[in-house]
Amino acid sequence: MKSQKSSVAFVFLIIVMLACNLPGSGDSPADLPSATVEAPVTIIVIENSPTPAGTDTPSPSATPELPAEIRLTKNSNCRLGPSSNYIIVDQIASGNVFSVVGRNDDNTWWQIVNTTNRECWIFYENAEPNSDLGRLPIKYGPALPGIPGQFYVTDQQCQPGPKKFAVTLSWTAGPDTEGFRLYRDGKQIIELKASKFNYKDINAPYGKNITYELEAYNKNGTSEKVIQIVPACK
Numbered sequence: 001m002k003s004q005k006s007s008v009a010f011v012f013l014i015i016v017m018l019a020c021n022l023p024g025s026g027d028s029p030a031d032l033p034s035a036t037v038e039a040p041v042t043i044i045v046i047e048n049s050p051t052p053a054g055t056d057t058p059s060p061s062a063t064p065e066l067p068a069e070i071r072l073t074k075n076s077n078c079r080l081g082p083s084s085n086y087i088i089v090d091q092i093a094s095g096n097v098f099s100v101v102g103r104n105d106d107n108t109w110w111q112i113v114n115t116t117n118r119e120c121w122i123f124y125e126n127a128e129p130n131s132d133l134g135r136l137p138i139k140y141g142p143a144l145p146g147i148p149g150q151f152y153v154t155d156q157q158c159q160p161g162p163k164k165f166a167v168t169l170s171w172t173a174g175p176d177t178e179g180f181r182l183y184r185d186g187k188q189i190i191e192l193k194a195s196k197f198n199y200k201d202i203n204a205p206y207g208k209n210i211t212y213e214l215e216a217y218n219k220n221g222t223s224e225k226v227i228q229i230v231p232a233c234k
Contacts (some may be wrong), residue, residue: 068100068136070110070127078120079221081141082109086221089120098122100129102139111139144223145216146174151226153212154198158233163206165233169214170198171226176218183213183225208232 078090082104092098092114101119102111109121110133121141148171155168169182173194180192182199190199194216204210210230216223 065135066131068133069097069130070100070112070122070133071095071097071130072122072127074126076122076126078112078114078122079141080120081144081220082111082121082139083141083144083221084123085144085223086121086141087219089118090114090116092122100133100136103133103136104140105138107134142220143176143218144221145177145218147223148172148174148177148180148214148216148226151214151228153228153230155200156230156233160234165204165206166200166202167204167210167212167230168198168200169212169228171214172197174216174223177216177223178218179216181215181217181222183215185211186213204230204233206233 072092072094075094076092077088078092079086080089098112098114100110100112103109104121108124110124110127110129111119111121114120151169151171153167154170155166157164157166159165171180173180177194179194180196181188182190182192184201184204189201192199201212209232212228212230213225214228215225
């Protein structure tokens with residue numbers, strides 16, 4: 001009987017102890033443990049969007065080149081090629097403007113298209129370009145005759161009594177030659193065929209020095225002149 005009472009007392013003691021650990025009805029809200037409330041977390045999601053394509057900055061447009069032109073500042077001969085040895089194909093008044101289609105290698109002649117749609121050449125001192133024409137292609141004229149070679153005085157006949165003088169000259173031909181022109185003191189005295197390589201001037205001036213000049217010619221123009229100076233017959 002005593003043992004049974006002890007067991008009941010032990011059970012009661014345990015119940016009391018447990019009851020002391022439970023929140024009672026008399027506890028105030030301040031005595032109760034508060035729940036921990038965590039701050040909301042904002043999650044930012046970055047999606048893999050394509051990188052915007054770069055916008056090409058438009059480059060400044062190039063200034064269009066002016067069409068190559070010259071304005072004549074003098075009345076001018078327009079020649080078949082870039083030299084005064086070429087024949088004249090047109091004569092043009094000052095003030096006219098023409099398209100330029102070519103130049104020679106040292107920029108001293110401009111190739112134009114004239115009013116009859118023919119190409120010919122103007123000397124640079126007679127014209128004013130509208131821009132730098134150095135970009136134009138270098139062009140050449142048709143073949144001129146070769147310069148005569150070995151131009152010599154081969155005989156002289158001086159007669160002081162009657163005051164007569166005769167001079168014989170000879171030469172050789174260059175390529176593209178159709179004939180020769182012989183000048184005495186700046187005036188033409190004869191024109192000769194390409195097969196003729198000498199000439200006797202029976203009317204050479206007496207008592208003065210004489211200058212002879214010889215040039216070859218063809219359909220395009222003339223060669224450079226070769227010169228012989230003959231002392232006076234006295």
